[in-house]
Amino acid sequence: MPSYKLFYFPARGGTEPIRFVLAQAGVPYEDIRLPREKWLQEYKEDSPYGTMPFLEEDGERISGSFVILRYLGEKYGLAGSTPAENAKIASLADCLQDMKMDIVAFLREQDEAKKAALRKELKETKLPNRLKYINKQAEQFTDFFFGKLTWVDFCFYMATEFVLPGIPTALDDFPKLQAIMTKISELPNIKKWIAERPKTEF
Incomplete structure (x- = not known):
């Protein structure tokens, strides 16, 4: 079996789906979580493109969260059956990334008035519009x-x-999406990972 090391900051972020794939596949790996200063001083220069996450497999390094996800998904039976299906999976991933970035902008906003306005926009327009297509x-x-x-x-x-x-009410109008969340959380390997993973804010 290959030897894996996964490098990222001490956070879930865009790397958490990679951890889910490895957990679901039952593949052991070294989960290396680097504080910012340690990353900058000791690891960035030797990383593939100066960014994280990156995956090391038997000494070879692969960079980029979606690239790693596609690679491991195909390797461990968590991908599509045809090139066309894989393209559709990647398209949905891009849509979800856009949704995540909307949320990140809201979470990072420090000005309370601006944060309230962003929350209102998310709740009333941006999230319902994105979730409508995801639900479809x-x-x-x-x-x-x-x-x-x-x-x-x-x-x-x-x-x-x-x-x-x-x-908290984001999925209230989307029972199908709620069901997917529940189904994922109840997968035995995922349930175990969620219970045991390091607790982080993001």
């Missing part, structure tokens, strides 16, 4: 987003983890 994809299948568990389901779980603390 989910409604095409009985299970998950593509009729089987794939790496993009974990992207959805992570993005929604960002949303719900600030806007």
Whole structure:
């Protein structure tokens, strides 16, 4: 079995779906969480492109969260069955990334008045509009987003983890999406990982 090391900051962030894939596949790995100063002083210069996350597999390094997700998803049976299906999975991942960035902008805002305005916009327009299209994809299948568990389901779980603390009612009009969240959280390997993972704000 390959030897894996996953490098990221002490956070869930965009790397958490990668951890979910490895947990679901039952693949051991070294979860290396670098404080910012240690990253800058000791690791950045030798990283593939000066960014994290990156994955080291038997000494070879792969950079970029979606690239790593696609690679591991295909390797461990959590990807599509055809190139076209894989493209659709990647398209949904891009949509979820846009939703996550909307949330990140809200969470990072320090000015309380601006934060309140961002929250109102998210709750009333941005999130419902994005979730409407995400839900449309989910409604095409009985299970998950593509009729089987794939790496993009974990992207959805992570993005929604960002949303719900600030806007707890975000999924109230989308029972199908609520069901996907529940189904993911009840997968034995994922349930174990969620219970045991380091507690972080983001």
